[in-house]
Amino acid sequence: MKMEAQLLCLESLLVFWRNQTWLLQRIYQDRVSKEKIGEGFFLNGLYYISTSSSFSKCFLTESKSAIQQQLWHKRLAHPSFNVLSMLFPSFCKVSHKCETCHMSKFTRLPFQISQSRATQPFEIIHSDVWGPASLESFDGYRFYVTFIDDFTRTTFVYLLKFKSEVFKCFQDFHNLVTNHFSSKICILRSDNGTEYTSKIMTDYLSAQGIIHQTSCVGTPQQNGIAERKNRDLLEKARALMLQTNVPKKFWSQGIQTAAYIINRLPSSVLNFKSPFEVLKGRKVDITHLRVFGCTCFVHVQSNHRDKFDPRAVKCVFLGYSSTQKGYKCYNSQTRKLFVSRDVHFDESNSFFQLSDNEPQGEHICDLFPTPIPVEAAIGTPSSPQLVQQFSNTEEVPTESNTQDDQQAVVPNTSQPRRNPPRMRHPPPRLQDYETYTTRYPLAQVAHSINTSSSHSAFLIKISKETEPRNFEEANQSPVWKKAMHDELKALDDNRTWSIVKLPKGQKIVGAKWIYKIKFNSDGSIERHKARLVARGFTQTFGVDYKETFAPVAKMNSVRVLLSVAINCGWSLYQMDVKNAFLHGDLEEDVYMRLPPGHPREGEAGMVCKLHKALYGLKQSPRAWYSKLSSVLLASSFKRSHADSSLFVRHGKAGTLVVLVYVDDLIITGDNVDEIKSLKLALHNTFAIKDLGPLKYFLGIEMDHSSNGMFLNQRKYVVDLLDEAGMKESKPARTPLSSRLKIDVEGEPLSDICVYQRLVGKLIYLTITRPDITYAVSLVSQFMHSPTTHHLQIVKRILRYLKGTVDRGIIMKNNGHFNLVGYSDSDWAGNSIDRKSTTGYCTFIGGNLVTWKSKKQTVVARSSAEAEYRAMASIACELIWLKTLLGDLGIICPTPITLHCDNQAAMHIAANPVFHERTKHIEVDCHFVRDQVQSKLIETVYTRSCDQLADIFTKILASAQFERLLSKLGSRDFPDPA
Structure with a gap:
């Protein structure tokens, strides 16, 4: 049995070797790089023969040869097999695998030409963003985005000022495809740029059912159609500009013209048809080029x-x-x-x-320093401009x-003309173009010829400066980039936060930059201030904040203090606290997102844990106010009972007053030495900057002269008109038309944010503009559901502001501190709910200090009741003003005069008799009766034509409107001193 097993094993071994020999021979026959030597063959560096007697010896010989080959491969820095075989012909002629060669020599695999093609127009869209350009175009563009239809290869170009505009451009392009070509976009192909992968873009594509295909990271070749189109556009634009020496500033027009031509040129991809010919199904005329x-x-x-x-x-x-x-x-x-x-x-x-000394393509002419707005695209224009270009009939202009x-x-x-003719408005279809000479230039209504020379110079300096609206704009300016860097450094130096991983379950708040230019009293720039603000509106009560209340100076208090200081002959100064909120400590754990521009912004999961208060947090004003008030109270100041942000110190050295508006301080008093001592004390406690005499406070421009002080918001008005696109509108004589009828009918606005933002800015403008108070009160009643009708009213107000840019209020030294009020109402003036409007104004020392226009909360049954309610409102205002003057050390003469043009309301206030007219009136309205009976307020009858508060209750004719404004002290720039 043992012998039989051995014979069987030997037989099996012989069969195995016989099969192996046959298999190796087949492999040998199939290999391209085979070489026969004797009766054997090479395979993978080894020599095989069919005779079993010499197989083992050859195997060992060739194994040794392979070892030598690998050794010399390492010695010679891993050369290729061909090089090695030339040096050592005896080595095996088949290369072996080497991991080091893969690690050190691996090259990219060849790119295969895409086999997928669209079967219908706009099925597949290729897109790419080019830029930023080394030179901003004359019309203010730095980028452009292309959308290429895979089927027709039609190119659409949109010029961009920022990459963030890509989403809006794609929306416009998608609407164009849907509305004008009745097609659907199925696939969008692009690279991995953040402008394509942002959340807003991703959500939009998902909602529209569009598949977004992106190239691999660092592989622009996969987006080859868009990349090659960029090259084609640049080559043609470069050729167009070089042949006629067009300056580089006009590259945007060159790109648009290149796209216009490319869409009309035959393409080999389209069997030498043009993209427009494939898209429209007919020949395209090029004789107009x-x-x-x-x-x-x-x-x-x-x-x-x-x-x-x-x-x-x-x-x-x-x-x-x-x-x-x-x-x-x-x-x-x-x-x-x-x-x-x-x-x-x-x-x-x-x-x-x-010229002879200028290289071709570098001719830059300084005739074009001011960029002007032009249309967004030409050969492939923006969405509202595409209707005609892709219309069924393509007519071309003629040279007639x-x-x-x-x-x-x-x-x-x-040639200049002495008397240029009046210009006509362009038709509505051209409103998007800068194609006409302005009929109502702002310079005709905004001037400063009546101001003092120093104030004119001040206005010119501050008007030249503009502030960025967002981080993208500021990040392109070295000045603002340095300001942001300095702010981040200051925050780090003050240990405002620590960079940590966001704990699980914790909530974070966002952050944004606010940019402000701080001016000195002579109009020079004190500094460019980049302020980091937390988005505190996302905080949750009880989680990351508790108490939030902090007093802020009322604008009424500011005007009262100015009137008192002018009548007393006090000097007014302004100071600014740097990083004021950083002086307050936080009690809660607050986590904030890393601010834009932070060096570690890209790190995932890293946030700022705030240790100190920051602008925007709900508890920050409270923490700062507590810190500042403790310092002032320790310096013998007393807090006003009428306004907690007003601090007054009466002493042997004189009176000293400090008014606090967050981190801006107004300091005044009758002793200049005391003011200097206070400035020094505050400087030793806080990082504070002395801005000199009060000149520009919270957007209010103040012109000092021997006639008094003139307050207005000229720069604020110009910026508002610019933002609303109304700088070239026709001025109006009054804020509201006398034929205006308020109603709730009209088409609702698709974007109410625009309306709310404009009205909010108008509300702030009423600080120095009593002439628009009633109009603004009217439009602010529709903040939650505005219509196109209400927006037209807002535009009418802006047109009025266009004609009264220089208007403000004048405060003079009249030598007294008499407190006087005017009260009026418009009974059932609101045609919607038939409620009345309360209007009043007050004067201190002959200067207008407070005014109001507000709709009453209930429907008045008679004009007497409406007037009585208005008198109750102003009575409260007069008592508050009397208290405020007392805190300033001013003795207000009594009784206080209250002017009213309704004798029935005056009788109700003077007589404690309840009858049919008064028994339904709330008890709080009888507050005015108590003040009249205590001789604190004295009512005086005034004719309706002399009722100054009439301007706050109803629409007036232009003549009466101007007459009342002059009595209120609202006027254009006064004559210089």
């Missing part, structure tokens, strides 16, 4: 020139309009880009001449000079 950057002559219409003025103006051709049948031309004299159909071209001459009655683009002639 002209040489980009050439000289052109634009016809000037007869109503914009005199008899002997030139009939044409020399311009430069910069592209094609998308919404008009005309050419885009740029007038270097007026710096306007406009559209015209009446154009003659000189294509052989370039408008921009290249025929008059076009609808032509609104009127370039100015190069």
